[in-house]
Amino acid sequence: MSKKLDQATQTLKPPRGRRTNGTGLSSTTIMDVAREAGVSYATVSRVVNNKEYVKSDTRERVLKAITSLGYVVNQQARSLAGGRSYAVGLLVRDLGSSYMGEIVKGIDDALSAAQYNLMLYTTHRRKIKERIYVNNLIQGMTDGLLLVLPENLEAYLETLDQTHFPYVLIDHQGLDERTPVVITTNWQGGYDATRYLIELGHRRIGFITGMMDMLSSQDRLNGYQAALRDHGLPVDPQLVYEGTFYQPGGYSGAQSLLQLPEPPTAIFASNDVMAFGVMEAVRDAGLRIPSDISVIGFDNISQASQVAPPLTTVAQPLEQLGREAVRMLLMRMNNPEQPIERSILPTTLIIRQSCDVPRNV
Amino acid sequence: MSKKLDQATQTLKPPRGRRTNGTGLSSTTIMDVAREAGVSYATVSRVVNNKEYVKSDTRERVLKAITSLGYVVNQQARSLAGGRSYAVGLLVRDLGSSYMGEIVKGIDDALSAAQYNLMLYTTHRRKIKERIYVNNLIQGMTDGLLLVLPENLEAYLETLDQTHFPYVLIDHQGLDERTPVVITTNWQGGYDATRYLIELGHRRIGFITGMMDMLSSQDRLNGYQAALRDHGLPVDPQLVYEGTFYQPGGYSGAQSLLQLPEPPTAIFASNDVMAFGVMEAVRDAGLRIPSDISVIGFDNISQASQVAPPLTTVAQPLEQLGREAVRMLLMRMNNPEQPIERSILPTTLIIRQSCDVPRNV
DNA sequence: TTTATTTATGCAAACGCTTACAGAAAAAGA
DNA sequence: TCTTTTTCTGTAAGCGTTTGCATAAATAAA
Numbered sequence: 001m002s003k004k005l006d007q008a009t010q011t012l013k014p015p016r017g018r019r020t021n022g023t024g025l026s027s028t029t030i031m032d033v034a035r036e037a038g039v040s041y042a043t044v045s046r047v048v049n050n051k052e053y054v055k056s057d058t059r060e061r062v063l064k065a066i067t068s069l070g071y072v073v074n075q076q077a078r079s080l081a082g083g084r085s086y087a088v089g090l091l092v093r094d095l096g097s098s099y100m101g102e103i104v105k106g107i108d109d110a111l112s113a114a115q116y117n118l119m120l121y122t123t124h125r126r127k128i129k130e131r132i133y134v135n136n137l138i139q140g141m142t143d144g145l146l147l148v149l150p151e152n153l154e155a156y157l158e159t160l161d162q163t164h165f166p167y168v169l170i171d172h173q174g175l176d177e178r179t180p181v182v183i184t185t186n187w188q189g190g191y192d193a194t195r196y197l198i199e200l201g202h203r204r205i206g207f208i209t210g211m212m213d214m215l216s217s218q219d220r221l222n223g224y225q226a227a228l229r230d231h232g233l234p235v236d237p238q239l240v241y242e243g244t245f246y247q248p249g250g251y252s253g254a255q256s257l258l259q260l261p262e263p264p265t266a267i268f269a270s271n272d273v274m275a276f277g278v279m280e281a282v283r284d285a286g287l288r289i290p291s292d293i294s295v296i297g298f299d300n301i302s303q304a305s306q307v308a309p310p311l312t313t314v315a316q317p318l319e320q321l322g323r324e325a326v327r328m329l330l331m332r333m334n335n336p337e338q339p340i341e342r343s344i345l346p347t348t349l350i351i352r353q354s355c356d357v358p359r360n361v
Numbered sequence: 362m363s364k365k366l367d368q369a370t371q372t373l374k375p376p377r378g379r380r381t382n383g384t385g386l387s388s389t390t391i392m393d394v395a396r397e398a399g400v401s402y403a404t405v406s407r408v409v410n411n412k413e414y415v416k417s418d419t420r421e422r423v424l425k426a427i428t429s430l431g432y433v434v435n436q437q438a439r440s441l442a443g444g445r446s447y448a449v450g451l452l453v454r455d456l457g458s459s460y461m462g463e464i465v466k467g468i469d470d471a472l473s474a475a476q477y478n479l480m481l482y483t484t485h486r487r488k489i490k491e492r493i494y495v496n497n498l499i500q501g502m503t504d505g506l507l508l509v510l511p512e513n514l515e516a517y518l519e520t521l522d523q524t525h526f527p528y529v530l531i532d533h534q535g536l537d538e539r540t541p542v543v544i545t546t547n548w549q550g551g552y553d554a555t556r557y558l559i560e561l562g563h564r565r566i567g568f569i570t571g572m573m574d575m576l577s578s579q580d581r582l583n584g585y586q587a588a589l590r591d592h593g594l595p596v597d598p599q600l601v602y603e604g605t606f607y608q609p610g611g612y613s614g615a616q617s618l619l620q621l622p623e624p625p626t627a628i629f630a631s632n633d634v635m636a637f638g639v640m641e642a643v644r645d646a647g648l649r650i651p652s653d654i655s656v657i658g659f660d661n662i663s664q665a666s667q668v669a670p671p672l673t674t675v676a677q678p679l680e681q682l683g684r685e686a687v688r689m690l691l692m693r694m695n696n697p698e699q700p701i702e703r704s705i706l707p708t709t710l711i712i713r714q715s716c717d718v719p720r721n722v
Numbered sequence: 723t724t725t726a727t728t729t730a731t732g733c734a735a736a737c738g739c740t741t742a743c744a745g746a747a748a749a750a751g752a
Numbered sequence: 753t754c755t756t757t758t759t760c761t762g763t764a765a766g767c768g769t770t771t772g773c774a775t776a777a778a779t780a781a782a
């Protein structure tokens with residue numbers, strides 16, 4: 001390309017004047033509103049931010065100007081000036097599961113009610129350079145961070161804690177008691193489901209765990225074992241299969257449990273997706289649910305009620321988990337000195353049709 | 362609260378001086394880097410933005426200062442000054458499905474490769490005031506917008522087109538040929554799957570549609586019908602059941618098809634989720650897949666390979682759909698005058714084990 | 723060499739907003 | 753009525769960048 005042409009393009013650049021939003025349409029600024037309402041721009045700012053000390057009819061006038069001009073604040077400018085971006089970062093592994101979907105739904109609802117924007121960061125696959133990554137987040141892009149089931153947490157938490165950047169963990173126990181988290185009563189959920197099966201009359205109950213590096217998996221297992229013990233039943237390690245939280249884990253787990261010399265009459269999977277795998281394996285073995293084998297899950301994702309037979313499961317209040325996390329985060333953002341909360345939401349046993357009394361009782 | 366106390370708090374407010382990021386940790390600015398490298402801040406900016414006219418050893422020096430100080434640009438400021446936010450908005454209904462998950466994965470990958478941030482907007486449930494909403498998006502928050510399967514598109518498109526705001530539609534045909542979209546060959550996918558069944562020997566093939574207000578549903582249906590016609594088979598309306606794209610739709614669709622006086626030997630569901638419903642209904646009817654009934658899906662979500670038997674289906678390149686949409690969007694953002702592209706990605710028939718030759722052949 | 727060009731750097735203004743500060747207006751006390 | 757206090761509004765500075773313009777340094781041409 002010739003130099004001349006280059007210069008020509010140069011000259012064509014828009015003048016620095018009025019901001020055009022990159023779209024050709026110039027956007028209304030606080031100045032325009034001020035002019036329209038016949039006040040200073042500072043007053044407009046006060047109205048927009050709901051500050052005190054504005055005469056009510058002035059406020060009216062400004063508000064009217066705002067709507068008539070269709071003014072909406074420029075977050076970047078606001079953020080630059082005031083140090084708030086009105087955006088929250090959400091860090092997740094991936095988004096494909098309805099588990100994730102429901103949590104995000106809750107987050108999103110609560111956030112938009114509070115007029116906050118949501119920046120999404122997924123960590124799937126990519127090995128991120130934690131330091132830089134987190135730096136980016138806290139470098140004013142967002143005012144706070146929500147982490148759902150974070151993987152190598154230590155890497156984040158160090159930077160986060162050092163800079164006193166507000167964050168909340170979702171469905172993760174954190175490193176210690178001083179980590180702000182929102183979790184559910186996993187132990188109790190495991191206990192309740194198991195007790196339910198016991199009360200139906202089951203004596204041999206198979207259990208398929210989640211990924212055992214997750215505390216929630218351990219809690220569910222512990223709840224299961226505690227219920228057995230409390231009812232005077234043996235805790236047979238043969239009945240526990242280490243799963244993955246994915247469907248194939250449930251399938252092979254059930255296969256292996258059913259091949260036991262003394263197979264269980266009920267199988268408790270640590271999440272619904274694995275329970276679906278269990279159902280498949282049970283059927284493939286020529287058995288019927290619930291008459292031959294009872295199946296119970298965990299999570300209560302929306303599909304759970306749609307399969308046949310509808311799955312009895314332990315409901316996690318996923319959407320509420322997200323909502324609660326946002327509440328906590330906003331709280332921390334506004335009162336950084338507040339003591340750290342840990343919020344524990346209750347699970348509920350949802351009884352549907354995948355469990356029945358065992359055959360031989 | 363007493364006035365005195367109020368004043369006291371007033372006095373306690375941090376001085377306006379050095380920006381503290383709201384976290385207590387002051388962040389490094391372009392100025393710090395300039396000082397460290399012994400150049401002007403303008404030069405630092407040039408280096409950061411890869412502009413020409415910077416001596417290579419100066420560039421080195423600046424780069425070194427940047428890494429040593431851990432500097433990362435402040436997007437808000439950059440946006441304010443330069444009119445670019447380096448963020449893209451993503452508008453989706455909800456996130457629970459693996460359909461969505463895979464598209465988002467592609468988007469996210471491509472976006473972060475291009476150093477862009479992702480702002481998430483979900484429209485589920487909430488009846489949004491379109492105008493204000495869209496305004497918000499384009500008010501400098503984002504530089505472009507990606508819409509996945511948008512619902513009441515007209516509302517958005519008007520504002521978007523008026524302001525020449527860059528956007529791309531994903532898996533939606535748009536209003537006319539002048540809408541930039543990324544779609545897949547739905548018609549061809551429907552055709553291919555049907556032809557495959559015909560070639561296996563099937564003569565009566567049931568079809569369960571998606572939501573018929575979506576063009577993609579119509580295309581799949583048309584592909585199915587065309588294949589029948591091309592092979593000299595009758596197009597029997599009895600064999601077409603109007604579904605929903607959700608599992609129960611598939612279940613009841615299959616039930617109804619199987620109850621026909623002359624039931625089909627194969628069922629083609631317009632997406633995998635409904636195909637799962639079909640499989641369930643088939644089994645509940647005491648029939649086997651694929652020996653009694655062949656089942657074929659559409660989408661190739663990850664679960665499709667995990668069910669038993671693994672589902673034969675038409676793969677949509679979902680992740681690539683997202684990736685391609687980002688490519689198009691960035692292109693439009695950088696060259697607004699370019700003619701509008703419509704990108705059509707090919708579907709592929711994935712043959713697994715849910716189809717077989719019909720029994721009576 | 724001297725002059726014209728090209729390359730490299732710095733200065734300053736602007737982006738749209740928030741907020742400390744100062745001053746005006748209104749309300750409350752004397 | 754005149755202070756004092758309180759409420760209201762405007763001015764100006766600053767947030768961290770980008771970028772037009774001016775100028776300096778380096779290079780090429782004469």
